[in-house]
Amino acid sequence: MFYKKEKTEELLRHLAAEFLEKEAGPQSLITVTRVRFDNTKKSAFIFISVLPKEQERSALDFVSRKKKDFIRYLKDHSRIGTIPFISFNLEIEKID
Numbered sequence: 001m002f003y004k005k006e007k008t009e010e011l012l013r014h015l016a017a018e019f020l021e022k023e024a025g026p027q028s029l030i031t032v033t034r035v036r037f038d039n040t041k042k043s044a045f046i047f048i049s050v051l052p053k054e055q056e057r058s059a060l061d062f063v064s065r066k067k068k069d070f071i072r073y074l075k076d077h078s079r080i081g082t083i084p085f086i087s088f089n090l091e092i093e094k095i096d
Contacts, residue, residue, distance in 0.1 A: 005037060005041065008037070008041075008080065009034075009035040009036065009037060009044075010035075011078060011080070012035045012044055012046065012074070013032050013034060013035045013046070015073065015074060015077055015078060016032045016035070016046050016070065017031070017032040018077075019066075019069075019070050019073045020032065020048075020063065023066055023069070024059075024062065027055060027058070028050050028051060028052060028055035028058070028059050029050065029051045030048050030049075030050055030059050030062075030063070031048060031049045031050075031051075032046060032047070032048055033047045033048065033049050033091045034047045034091075035047070037084065041084065042084055042085060043084055043085040043086075043087060044084040044085070044086055044087070045087050045089055046086060046087065046088050046089065047089050047090070047091040048060075048063065048088060048089070048090060048091060049090070049091045050090070056090055060088065060090060063088040064088060067086055067088065070086065071083055071086060
């Protein structure tokens with residue numbers, strides 16, 4: 001299927017957002033902005049933005065600690081055959 005990669009990226013984005021909404025505390029707002037696969041589709045890069053900006057480092061530490069729980073959540077809530085290697089990254093804002 002031509003759009004399989006895009007559909008899987010969107011599914012991961014949705015499930016990551018749902019998971020973080022349930023798990024994150026009130027200290028900051030964590031938003032999943034996009035998901036991208038590498039060329040082999042063995043690694044998925046999940047990009048997040050954090051408000052307030054001062055909480056970015058602690059939010060990134062939080063999602064990194066919760067990575068195993070998120071993988072378990074993916075297995076339970078999706079029918080993705082092989083779960084890719086997951087990497088959480090901060091979204092870099094473009095300044096025009």
